[in-house]
Amino acid sequence: VSKYDIVKLIVPNFKPAKDVGTAFAPTNIALIKYWGKRNQELNLPMTSSLSISLADHGAHTAVSLSDADTIQLNGDVVDASSAFAKRLIQFLNLFRGPGVCFNIAIQSNVPIAAGLASSACGFASIVKALNDLYQWDLNAKSLSILARLGSGSACRSLWDGFVLWHAGVLDNGMDSYGEVLEEQWPDLRVGLLLIDTQEKSIGSRAAMQRTVDTSILYRAWPQKVSHDMPLLRQAISCKNFQIMGEIAESNALAMHATMLSASPSICYTTPETLMAMQKIWRLRAQGLSVYYTQDAGPNLKLLFLQKDHDTVIAEFNDAVIINPFSG
Amino acid sequence: VSKYDIVKLIVPNFKPAKDVGTAFAPTNIALIKYWGKRNQELNLPMTSSLSISLADHGAHTAVSLSDADTIQLNGDVVDASSAFAKRLIQFLNLFRGPGVCFNIAIQSNVPIAAGLASSACGFASIVKALNDLYQWDLNAKSLSILARLGSGSACRSLWDGFVLWHAGVLDNGMDSYGEVLEEQWPDLRVGLLLIDTQEKSIGSRAAMQRTVDTSILYRAWPQKVSHDMPLLRQAISCKNFQIMGEIAESNALAMHATMLSASPSICYTTPETLMAMQKIWRLRAQGLSVYYTQDAGPNLKLLFLQKDHDTVIAEFNDAVIINPFSG
Numbered sequence: 001v002s003k004y005d006i007v008k009l010i011v012p013n014f015k016p017a018k019d020v021g022t023a024f025a026p027t028n029i030a031l032i033k034y035w036g037k038r039n040q041e042l043n044l045p046m047t048s049s050l051s052i053s054l055a056d057h058g059a060h061t062a063v064s065l066s067d068a069d070t071i072q073l074n075g076d077v078v079d080a081s082s083a084f085a086k087r088l089i090q091f092l093n094l095f096r097g098p099g100v101c102f103n104i105a106i107q108s109n110v111p112i113a114a115g116l117a118s119s120a121c122g123f124a125s126i127v128k129a130l131n132d133l134y135q136w137d138l139n140a141k142s143l144s145i146l147a148r149l150g151s152g153s154a155c156r157s158l159w160d161g162f163v164l165w166h167a168g169v170l171d172n173g174m175d176s177y178g179e180v181l182e183e184q185w186p187d188l189r190v191g192l193l194l195i196d197t198q199e200k201s202i203g204s205r206a207a208m209q210r211t212v213d214t215s216i217l218y219r220a221w222p223q224k225v226s227h228d229m230p231l232l233r234q235a236i237s238c239k240n241f242q243i244m245g246e247i248a249e250s251n252a253l254a255m256h257a258t259m260l261s262a263s264p265s266i267c268y269t270t271p272e273t274l275m276a277m278q279k280i281w282r283l284r285a286q287g288l289s290v291y292y293t294q295d296a297g298p299n300l301k302l303l304f305l306q307k308d309h310d311t312v313i314a315e316f317n318d319a320v321i322i323n324p325f326s327g
Numbered sequence: 328v329s330k331y332d333i334v335k336l337i338v339p340n341f342k343p344a345k346d347v348g349t350a351f352a353p354t355n356i357a358l359i360k361y362w363g364k365r366n367q368e369l370n371l372p373m374t375s376s377l378s379i380s381l382a383d384h385g386a387h388t389a390v391s392l393s394d395a396d397t398i399q400l401n402g403d404v405v406d407a408s409s410a411f412a413k414r415l416i417q418f419l420n421l422f423r424g425p426g427v428c429f430n431i432a433i434q435s436n437v438p439i440a441a442g443l444a445s446s447a448c449g450f451a452s453i454v455k456a457l458n459d460l461y462q463w464d465l466n467a468k469s470l471s472i473l474a475r476l477g478s479g480s481a482c483r484s485l486w487d488g489f490v491l492w493h494a495g496v497l498d499n500g501m502d503s504y505g506e507v508l509e510e511q512w513p514d515l516r517v518g519l520l521l522i523d524t525q526e527k528s529i530g531s532r533a534a535m536q537r538t539v540d541t542s543i544l545y546r547a548w549p550q551k552v553s554h555d556m557p558l559l560r561q562a563i564s565c566k567n568f569q570i571m572g573e574i575a576e577s578n579a580l581a582m583h584a585t586m587l588s589a590s591p592s593i594c595y596t597t598p599e600t601l602m603a604m605q606k607i608w609r610l611r612a613q614g615l616s617v618y619y620t621q622d623a624g625p626n627l628k629l630l631f632l633q634k635d636h637d638t639v640i641a642e643f644n645d646a647v648i649i650n651p652f653s654g
C-alpha cells in the first residue's frame with residue numbers, strides 16, 4: 001500500500017475550486033508519546049498516543065496554483081534543495097493533477113527550535129488548505145489520515161484540545177487517525193521551557209527508527225502505553241491533574257529510556273535539561289504541582305494549573321505559557 | 328526456603344578451630360549488571376551477570392570470638408544501632424553456635440562513596456574469614472553461595488578477574504553462584520571517576536525493588552541480558568575491547584533506563600555525571616577507545632586499555648586507575 005493508494009481512496013478530485021486555499025492548524029504535544037512505527041511508508045504507529053493542541057500556536061498556510069513549486073516560510077523563500085523543501089514537495093506530489101504546481105506560504109508562530117512538532121501543524125495546515133483549495137469538503141477523520149501521510153503526529157493537529165490518535169490495526173491505516181476528546185480543561189497550562197536551541201545531533205525520525213531497530217527495552221514500550229492510556233484518559237475525565245502529570249512525565253521518561261538503551265545510545269537530555277528536571281522534582285517535593293514532558297530534544301514542556309501560574313513563572317521566568325483552551 | 332536452610336546445607340559445624348579467622352576479598356564491578364531479584368530472601372537474581380574484580384581494592388576481614396558482637400570498620404567501632412551494623416549482625420546470626428559472639432574487624436580500601444559495591448567485598452571477606460575461623464575448608468562455589476546470602480553481588484567477589492554469576496533456576500538457589508572465567512586481560516584498566524560523594528537519595532536495594540515492581544520497561548531487561556551476555560563473553564575471549572566497552576556501556580545505560588521508567592522515577596545521573604558521559608562520548612568520537620559503566624549512583628567507572636593510560640589520565644586527572652590483573 002502506497003501513499004498514493006490512500007489519497008485515491010479519500011480524495012474525490014484534483015480540480016481547484018478557488019484561487020487560494022487557506023487554513024490554520026495548531027501544533028500539539030503528546031502526553032502519551034507516538035514512538036515507533038509499524039509502517040514507515042504510511043506513518044502507522046506501533047501504539048496509540050494522546051496529545052493536547054496548543055491553541056493559537058501553530059501554522060497558517062495558503063496554497064495557490066503557480067507556474068513552479070515555490071515554498072515560503074514566514075515570508076522567506078525556502079531553498080528548493082533543502083531537506084525541508086524536498087519533504088514538502090514529495091508530500092504535495094500526492095495531491096496534484098498533471099502539470100499542476102503550487103505556491104505554498106506557511107506562517108508559523110511555533111518556536112521552531114523548541115522541539116514543538118512544527119511538522120505536525122505544518123502538514124495538518126497544508127492538508128486543510130488543500131481541502132479548501134479543492135473544496136473537497138472532507139471530514140476531520142479523512143483530513144487526519146491525509147495529514148498522517150506527511151508526518152505521523154500531524155494527524156493529531158486537526159482539532160483543539162485533547163486528541164487521541166488510534167493506532168489502528170489495518171495494513172492500509174484507514175483506522176489510524178486522530179479523534180478529539182470531548183473534555184475541556186480551561187485551567188490547564190503548558191509552559192515551554194527553551195533549554196537549548198542548537199540543532200539536534202539526530203532527528204526524531206531517525207531516533208525513532210534506531211530505537212525500534214536496536215533497543216531491546218523498546219519491546220516493552222507497547223505495554224507501557226497500554227498501561228498509561230486508560231489512566232490518562234481517566235485523569236482527563238476526572239480532571240485529576242496529579243495523575244495526568246505523573247502519567248505524562250512517566251511516559252516521556254520511558255520514551256527517553258528506550259532511546260538511552262538504543263545502539264548507539266541516543267541521549268537528548270543535556271546537563272541543563274537534567275538541571276531543569278531536578279528543579280521540577282524539587283519544586284514538586286515542596287508541594288508545587290508541576291510536571292513536565294519531553295520530546296525528541298533537550299527542551300521541556302511544563303504542565304501545571306492556572307492557580308500555580310505566578311509561582312511557575314517566578315521559578316521559570318523564561319517559560320512561554322500557553323492556555324490550550326483559550327479559543 | 329530460608330537463609331538458615333541454605334547454611335545448614337553447606338556448613339559442616341560451628342566449632343571455631345582457631346582464635347581468629349582472616350581473609351581478603353576484592354570488590355567487583357559488573358559489566359553486565361545484576362538488576363532485579365527473583366527471590367529477595369536468598370538474593371536470587373532475575374538474570375546472570377558478569378563482573379571484573381578490582382585486584383587489591385577490597386576488604387580485609389578478621390573474625391574472632393568475643394563476649395559481645397562488636398564491629399570495627401577501618402579501625403573505628405561501628406554503632407550497633409546503625410543500619411550497617413544491623414545488617415552485618417543479622418548475617419552473622421546465620422553462622423554462630425549457641426551463645427557465640429563475634430568481633431569483626433574490616434579494613435576496606437574501597438572508596439565507600441564511589442558506589443563501588445563495598446558490600447560485595449565486605450560480605451565475601453566475612454564468609455572467607457568464617458571459613459578460616461571454623462576451618463570448614465569449603466570450595467569457592469560454596470563460599471560464593473554463602474556470600475550471596477549477605478549481598479547478591481558478593482557472590483562474585485571470591486575471585487580475581489572476570490566472574491560470571493549464574494542466575495540459576497532452583498528455588499533454593501544452590502545453582503546460583505559465581506564462577507571465575509579463565510581469561511586474563513592484563514592490558515585492561517578500570518578508572519574510578521568520583522563525581523559526587525553525597526549520600527544517595529535511594530539505596531540500590533530499594534531502587535532495584537522499585538524498578539522490578541513498577542517499571543514496565545524492566546520486563547524487557549532479561550532479554551537485554553540474554554542479548555548482551557554471549558557478546559560480552561565472546562569479546563572477553565577474543566580480547567575485542569571495543570565490543571566489550573560497547574556492551575558494558577549499553578548494559579549500564581539500559582539498567583538506568585529501567586530505573587528512569589520506574590514510578591516514581593529513579594535518576595542517579597546528575598548533571599555532572601551527564602557532562603562526564605558527554606565527554607566520554609566526545610573523546611570516543613575523536614578516536615579514543617574509552618567506555619564507562621555506571622552502577623546505582625552518580626559515579627562512573629571508565630574502561631580502557633593500558634596503551635591509552637596517559638591520554639585518559641590527561642583527560643580525567645582525578646580518576647583512580649586500577650589494573651584488575653596486577654595480582
